[in-house]
Amino acid sequence: MTAADDLRASLAHETQHLLGATIAVTDEQWHEPSSLPGWTRAHLATHIARNADGLVRLIRGALDGTPAQMYPSDEVRDAEIAEGATRSGLELQQDLDASAGRFGQAFDELAESGRLDAVVTMRGGAEVPAGLLGVARLGEVVLHHADLALGYSLTEADGPALQALLEWASRRMGRKPEMPPVLLRWEGGELSVGEGEPTAVVEGTPAALLGWLTGRDGGAVTGADGIAPPPY
Numbered sequence: 619m620t621a622a623d624d625l626r627a628s629l630a631h632e633t634q635h636l637l638g639a640t641i642a643v644t645d646e647q648w649h650e651p652s653s654l655p656g657w658t659r660a661h662l663a664t665h666i667a668r669n670a671d672g673l674v675r676l677i678r679g680a681l682d683g684t685p686a687q688m689y690p691s692d693e694v695r696d697a698e699i700a701e702g703a704t705r706s707g708l709e710l711q712q713d714l715d716a717s718a719g720r721f722g723q724a725f726d727e728l729a730e731s732g733r734l735d736a737v738v739t740m741r742g743g744a745e746v747p748a749g750l751l752g753v754a755r756l757g758e759v760v761l762h763h764a765d766l767a768l769g770y771s772l773t774e775a776d777g778p779a780l781q782a783l784l785e786w787a788s789r790r791m792g793r794k795p796e797m798p799p800v801l802l803r804w805e806g807g808e809l810s811v812g813e814g815e816p817t818a819v820v821e822g823t824p825a826a827l828l829g830w831l832t833g834r835d836g837g838a839v840t841g842a843d844g845i846a847p848p849p850y
C-alpha cells in the first residue's frame with residue numbers, strides 16, 4: 619500500500635466510524651453542547667457536512683482548471699451552519715452521510731484524473747496541492763468526531779492517519795503568527811511547527827501531540843509548559 623492508499627483507507631474508516639457513532643444519537647442529544655464553545659452537536663454535524671461540500675468545490679475547480687472557493691463568504695458559511703443546526707437528528711445524519719459520499723466520489727475522481735498537483739486555495743488562504751484535500755478532510759472528520767463528545771478519542775485513529783494529520787496540522791499551525799516555532803517529537807519521528815529555532819521540544823505520542831497542537835485531549839505531552847497554541 620502506498621501512503622496515499624493508507625490515507626484513503628484511513629479516511630474511509632474514520633468516516634464510517636463517525637457515521638456509525640451518530641446512529642444512536644437522539645434528537646435531544648443532537649441539540650446538546652459539543653465540546654466546541656457555542657456549538658451544539660447539530661452545529662458541528664452541519665459544519666462537518668458543509669466542509670465536505672466546500673472541499674468538493676475545490677476538487678471540482680481543480681478538475682476543471684478554474685479557481686474555486688470553499689464558501690461564497692464566511693457569512694454564508696456561518697449562516698448555513700446556524701440554519702442547519704435547527705434540523706432533526708435524522709436530517710443531520712442523512713446530511714452527514716450524503717455529503718461524505720459526495721466528497722468520497724469527488725476525491726476518487728481527482729485521484730483518477732491525475733490532477734492531484736493542481737493548486738487549490740483553502741478557506742484560510744493557504745495554497746496547497748489538491749491531493750492534500752484528503753488529509754484536510756480526514757482532519758475535519760477525526761478532530762470533530764472527538765468534538766462531538768460521544769466518547770471518541772484521538773487515540774483511536776490509526777498510525778498512518780495520525781502521522782498525516784500531524785503533518786497537516788503542523789503546516790496549518792506553523793502559518794499562524796501567534797504560534798511559536800516548536801519541535802514535536804514522538805517515538806520514531808519528529809516534525810517542526812513554524813520556521814526558525816524551536817522555542818521548545820514537545821514530546822508525546824502522535825495522538826497526544828495532535829491533541830496538544832489542535833487544542834484537544836489526546837494524552838499527556840511534556841516540554842510544552844507555558845506554550846498555548848492558538849485556536850486550530
Ligand SMILES: O=C(O)/C=C/C(=O)CC(=O)C(=O)O
Binds near residue numbers: 669688740742743
Ligand atoms: O485549512 C484551511 O485553511 C481552512 C479550513 C477550513 O476552513 C475548515 C472549516 O472550518 C470549514 O470548512 O468550515
